[in-house]
Amino acid sequence: MTGGFKVVVPARYASTRLPGKPLLTIAGKPMIAHVCERALQAGADEVVVATDDQRIADAVAELGITAVMTDPAHQSGTERITEAARLLLWGDDVIVVNLQGDEPLIPAHYISEAAALLVGQSAAGMATLAAVIEEPAEIFNPNAVKVVINNNNDALYFSRAPVPWDRNGFNRPEGGQPSGKIAYLRHIGLYAYTVAFLNRYCAWAPSPLEQVEALEQLRVLWHGEVIKVKIVDKTPEAGVDTAEDLRRVDAVLSASATPAG
Numbered sequence: 001m002t003g004g005f006k007v008v009v010p011a012r013y014a015s016t017r018l019p020g021k022p023l024l025t026i027a028g029k030p031m032i033a034h035v036c037e038r039a040l041q042a043g044a045d046e047v048v049v050a051t052d053d054q055r056i057a058d059a060v061a062e063l064g065i066t067a068v069m070t071d072p073a074h075q076s077g078t079e080r081i082t083e084a085a086r087l088l089l090w091g092d093d094v095i096v097v098n099l100q101g102d103e104p105l106i107p108a109h110y111i112s113e114a115a116a117l118l119v120g121q122s123a124a125g126m127a128t129l130a131a132v133i134e135e136p137a138e139i140f141n142p143n144a145v146k147v148v149i150n151n152n153n154d155a156l157y158f159s160r161a162p163v164p165w166d167r168n169g170f171n172r173p174e175g176g177q178p179s180g181k182i183a184y185l186r187h188i189g190l191y192a193y194t195v196a197f198l199n200r201y202c203a204w205a206p207s208p209l210e211q212v213e214a215l216e217q218l219r220v221l222w223h224g225e226v227i228k229v230k231i232v233d234k235t236p237e238a239g240v241d242t243a244e245d246l247r248r249v250d251a252v253l254s255a256s257a258t259p260a261g
Contacts, residue, residue, distance in 0.1 A: 008099070197225070
């Protein structure tokens with residue numbers, strides 16, 4: 001891409017399901033190390049871990065990655081990233097990618113592609129990714145967030161509901177199936193922002209839409225700002241939320257690290 005970007009990995013030690021999650025070992029390394037490696041592979045100018053725990057800061061320092069200590073009271077990764085950008089004195093035009101600390105399988109090129117959406121334009125201060133949903137059942141899964149875009153690839157709405165509602169397809173007596181008139185898009189939770197946008201976002205109160213859907217990106221649309229969306233090839237493999245996820249991701253990364261015999 002033309003123009004540089006930075007990656008901030010928000011990482012908390014506390015986790016209800018997996019305490020100390022960023023430091024859990026996957027394929028011989030802490031999970032946070034794998035995530036930072038993805039960011040470096042994406043070509044980021046700088047990779048920073050924003051954390052509230054000294055144990056995480058010490059671990060990433062051993063990897064040669066900058067750690068910034070942030071307020072433990074933050075309610076979201078976005079708030080933590082905004083504080084990190086302020087502490088590091090990044091300018092308003094700097095592009096920052098929010099890479100979740102529990103996503104070690106995210107394709108590196110997705111990171112750079114999200115950042116590239118903000119280069120050379122001023123219409124949007126935020127960008128994200130989506131992929132076409134292949135399985136109809138996923139459309140009705142509330143854990144799969146859907147995004148609707150316009151013909152300029154700007155987000156119109158994000159929802160856990162099956163949007164847009166396919167009246168002709170879903171109302172058929174034989175059961176709800178999409179008619180094929182439109183592709184359903186699953187949102188991928190990878191975000192890029194400008195620092196100026198981050199400062200605006202954190203000054204806004206939570207919106208009714210985001211509180212109902214439990215989707216913080218709806219705050220942006222509520223305030224009339226633009227979110228650019230790029231459609232990529234596929235939804236990446238899920239990150240780590242549970243012990244079962246940890247075993248699955250460990251198997252994937254261990255296999256990829258094993259030389260062919």
